[in-house]
Amino acid sequence: MAGASLRFLIDADHGQFYVQDLExxxxxxxxxxxxxxxxxxxxTREAVHIHRIGVEPHSISVGTARDDLVESLITLHMSAPAVESTAEHVVEADLHVLSGVLTVSSPGVDPADGPSLAVPTGLLRARVSYVPSRPPVVDTNGGPGDHFLYRIDLWPTDRASDLLVMRQGPSPWAG
Structure with a gap:
């Protein structure tokens, strides 16, 4: 599974999408x-203004700068990869996976219709990097907000860790 990746566009309705071990x-x-x-x-207030991700058991909500189609890349690694040098904002959190499948959805995309990726079961570390990018090649609604590639790097870990902001982007950041 290491090296597996999933690149997708998703409708980040309400400025967010979810990566979840759904069941x-x-x-x-x-x-x-x-x-x-x-x-x-x-x-939480801190999640909205500082982390840019919301964390719940078996789920990470990724806040986006646009309420629009956004591009994301999820990559599975054997160990922590290098931090993306061009990322404006980088944050890490734990994601406990029991089923071995992560599902991607949003308020506007039903989990049954969203992409999914097979991953190892157990505790994964997730690094979410906000990498400035160009607009996707598809039509978007042309609304406000910067374009980012939401890069999510995952790797197995045997030690739980706190949420960590590795690189703090500017504030305010969306819009």
């Missing part, structure tokens, strides 16, 4: 979705 995530949501102390999709 365990849905089971967690069945138990915790109505908890008033938990922010939806992990979007």
């Amino acid at each position: 365990p995530y849905d089971a967690w949501m069945d138990e915790h979705a109505t908890d008033p102390d938990l922010p939806p999709a992990g979007w």
Whole structure:
């Protein structure tokens, strides 16, 4: 599986898309979705303004600079790759995968219609890099916001780690 990758366009409706181990995530949501102390999709104030990702068990929500079609690349590695030198913003978080399949969706894309990628089960480290890019080759709605390639590098780890902002992009950043 190492070296496997998935490049895709997704409608980042409401400025976000999700990378999830869907079945365990849905089971967690069945138990915790109505908890008033938990922010939806992990979007705490700090997540919105600093991390740019929301983290929940079995799920990472990637905040995007556009409410539009965005391009992303997910790559599986054996160990932590070098940090993308041209990335404006880089953040890492843990992603616990039980099923061996990650599903990509958004508020406007049903998980059954989104792309998926086979990955090892267990604890993965996910590095989300915001790499400035050109607009996708397809028509977009022409709305505001910078274009980025949302690069997600994954690798197995045996040690849980805290969320880490490795490179802080400018603020405000979207729009």
